[in-house]
Amino acid sequence: MSLTLETNLEDPDAIYEKLIAMLESHEPEKALRASARLVLLLINHIGDRKVIDEAIERAALLTEA
Amino acid sequence: MxxxxxxxxxxxxxxxxxxxxxxxxxxxxxxxxxxxxxxxxxxxxxxxxxxxxxxxxxxxxxxxxxxxxxxxxxxxxxxxxxxxxxxxxxxxxxxxxxSWNIGKVFWKDRSDPVYKFDLLxxxxxxxxxxxxxxxxxxxxxxxxxxxxxxxxxxxxxxxxxxxxxxxxxxxxxxxxxxxxxxxxxxxxxxxxxxxxxxxxxxxxxFEGRIFEDNFLIADVKMKEDRPSERWFWFDPPFNPGQSVLLHKQPDDVWRIDFQLGWNIDREACIKPENVNPLVRAMLGDDVEFEEEWYSVYTFQxxxxxxxxxxxxxxxxxxxxxxxxxxxxxxxxxxxxxxxxxxxxxxxxxxxxxxxxxxxxxSEAIVTADENILNSTRSTDFLTPKSDISRAFRDAVLDLAEDHPFARALVNSGRLSTAISYPDSSLSTADADVWSGGIAPGSPALDAPLDNGWLLEKLGGRFVLLTTTPFADLPSGLDVLDIAQEPANGLLRERYDLQGGGAYLIRPDQYVAARFRQPTGAAIADALARAMGEQA
Missing domain, CATH: 3.50.50.60 (FAD/NAD(P)-binding domain)
Incomplete structure (x- = not known):
């Protein structure tokens, strides 16, 4: 399996809203930790090493643009 | 002089x-x-x-x-x-x-460990x-x-x-x-x-990394009834923001490692008047202890x-x-x-x-690299080098108590185990299908025998561990015939030998080769390779 790049979400706006609301409910430095928890939960759920590696590499590439 | x-x-x-x-x-x-x-x-x-x-x-x-x-x-x-x-x-x-097998990892003032491991x-x-x-x-x-x-x-x-x-x-x-x-x-x-x-x-x-964090080792003598386990704390109340490690040694000596941070006065921090309050805060007021040796270290x-x-x-x-x-x-x-x-x-x-x-x-470098890799990863988890690294470290600990997956990420030190050499030039690759057992390049696993232990019988020379005796073996190769060992069930299980076969084991008790249907010629060939003869 490879990383899904096409949309895979039924209601993207609602999910995005919930994500931001969760992060904004924390103080800025706590928000970093909350987003770390979220990343870890999702990474474990995905589990597939190849997909995770690809996502990490893709995220790294984009920050350089 | x-x-x-x-x-x-x-x-x-x-x-x-x-x-x-x-x-x-x-x-x-x-x-x-x-x-x-x-x-x-x-x-x-x-x-x-x-x-x-x-x-x-x-x-x-x-x-x-x-x-x-x-x-x-x-x-x-x-x-x-x-x-x-x-x-x-x-x-x-x-x-x-x-002797000990159990390690426990604690976080902050919580009395239950967030993570526990068994080394045997x-x-x-x-x-x-x-x-x-x-x-x-x-x-x-x-x-x-x-x-x-x-x-x-x-x-x-x-x-x-x-x-x-x-x-x-x-x-x-x-x-x-x-x-x-x-x-x-x-x-x-x-x-x-x-x-x-x-x-x-x-x-x-040398080549590689030097870490700048400082650790205080307080070896103290005290009579304490704690179990023989490795206890590790992240951010405990008695050393806020830092880690602490406790080990029991013989003669009522206990080792306590306090993480100190980066900018410290190395001479001051080992003075008893500075160490004793740290130890006291950890042990509580009612425990008698005395200094065995206090020192400070950084590592590479x-x-x-x-x-x-x-x-x-x-x-x-x-x-x-x-x-x-x-x-x-x-x-x-x-x-x-x-x-x-x-x-x-x-x-x-x-x-x-x-x-x-x-x-x-090449084999000692495989060992050293695996040790350095594990030790570097532990160090980066124990002493995060950036805010983002610390945020993830703390996120792992946040999750560890209630989320089993996160416990696997808690890294308070991955303790030394035997290291395999999967690509060793001395090994003969498997030609048969094995389900489990010990692969060539890996250390032999101990097993109980009727009279003693497998590793004792392997000793320090080349040995052929076999389920059936057979002739035309290379001269000088010792044979351990499993059939002569009445209580060999666990041995057969650990070596996937229920169906028969043989293992050639090196003098350092690493597996050099294994065969379902061993022949003298195949064993002689594997032995020559294990003794450094190039094919």
Whole structure:
């Protein structure tokens, strides 16, 4: 399996809203930790090493643009 | 040397556990030797036992004339105990040491651990997962064993001051209390530690990372009824924002490692008036304790590019350094000498080409790299180097209590286990299908037999472990016929031998090859490869 790049979400706006609301409910430095928890939960759920590696590499590439 | 007192400066700064008479200068000014080991630490002494019990004349040079006290290695792994048992002193170490298998990780002021591990997941083995024992006790045990080997000569207070190497030999100048002399040796094994003078004299160095965090080791004496387990705290109330590690040692001595952070006054932080309150806060007001030894350290995760340099071979801390979290320092050194001993024995006996030492270099580097990798990862988890790294570390700990997956990410040190060499040039790849068992390049797993243990019977030579006896074996290969062992069920299970077959096991108890349908020719071929003959 490879990383899904096409949309895979039924209601993207609602999910995005919930994500931001969760992060904004924390103080800025706590928000970093909350987003770390979220990343870890999702990474474990995905589990597939190849997909995770690809996502990490893709995220790294984009920050350089 | 201080000319006036005749005493070296280190006598003033290094605490002495056991002092010896300085050994006299040998009668010849220019001595000839086959093997000289430099270093009287645990790695040098274990190397001397290994070669000594194989019958070689060995000279061991130690620049100290004492066994040092102070806070040094304490945790010895199952694999090290298996090696020590082969060297004839494993039982003494277990008897003196504190055996433990369980590690617990705590966070903040929570009384329940967020993570727990068992270092001996496969039970029914002779040796425990780990023992804790002060390095000076370990050295005493090794020295006791050496008393039975008159062919090993230890020279206390003999320091190598110059070294000249050629293709045929290494010639060293040695200083001792009664003057200087020279030794020409076929082989020089440098087990002289982190600050190896042999490495310096050869102009060689380490490559890798140095960490700047500081740790205080408080070895304290107290009567406490805690269990024999490794306890680790992240951010406990008694050392806020930092970590703490607790280990039990023999003689009611406990080791406490306090992480201190980056900018500290190294002299001030080991003064009792500064250490005692830290210990007191941790133990509570009602526990009596006294100082055994307080010291502070930083650490490095580095190694030499190669450990084999012609007539000079490096083993232990002289070749590689790791952080102490994971107990991979001295255990890594024992792995080195275990790997080197039988190979150098074959070379000394003219039974293997020099090139077999290339496999020491590559296998010991596999071990060192795995130790450095694990130790570097632990260090980055223990002492995050950035805000984002700390946020993720704390996120792991946030999740660990209620989310089993996160416990696997908690890294308080991955403790030393035996390391496999999957790509070893000495191994013969599997030609048959195996479900489990022990793959070539991996260490033999112990199993109980009716009378003793498998690893005891493997000893320190090539052995064919087989379910059926058969003729036309290579000469000199010892056979362990499983059918002659009544209680062999666990052995057959652990080696996937219920259907029959054979394992060729190296003198360091690593699997060299295995066969479902062994033939004399296939075994002879695998044995030749394991002895360094190139195909």
């Amino acid at each position: 201080n000319v006036e007192t005749g005493k070296a400066a280190w006598r003033e700064t290094i605490p002495v556990w056991r002092a010896f008479e300085p050994s006299p200068k040998p009668e010849t000014e220019f001595e000839q030797a086959r093997v000289v080991i430099v270093g009287t630490g645990p790695v040098g002494l274990a190397m001397a036992i290994d070669l000594g019990q194989r019958g070689h004349e060995v000279i061991v040079l130690g620049r100290f004339d004492f066994v040092p006290a102070g806070s040094k290695a304490i945790c010895f792994s199952k694999r090290s105990l298996d090696i020590l048992d082969r060297l004839g002193c494993g039982e003494q170490a277990v008897e003196k040491g504190v 997941p496969v039970k029914n083995q002779k040796m425990p997962g780990f023992i804790n024992i002060q390095q000076y006790h370990m050295e005493d045990i090794l020295l006791d064993r050496l008393k039975q080997l008159p062919n090993v000569q230890i020279r206390w207070g003999h320091e190598v001051t110059a070294l000249d190497t050629s293709e045929e030999s290494a010639i060293m100048s040695v200083d001792c209390a009664d003057g200087a002399y020279r030794i020409e040796t076929e082989w020089l094994i440098a087990c002289d530690g982190n600050k190896s003078s042999v490495r310096d004299l050869m102009g060689l160095d 995760c580095r190694r030499m590019q190669h450990f084999w340099h012609g007539r000079v071979i490096f083993a232990g801390d002289s070749a590689h350094l790791v952080s102490p979290f994971g107990a991979r320092g001295c255990n890594g050194g024992f792995a080195d000498i275990d790997n080197l001993g039988w190979k150098l024995d074959l070379v000394l006996e003219g039974k293997a080409p020099f090139d077999i030492l290339e496999s020491y270099d």
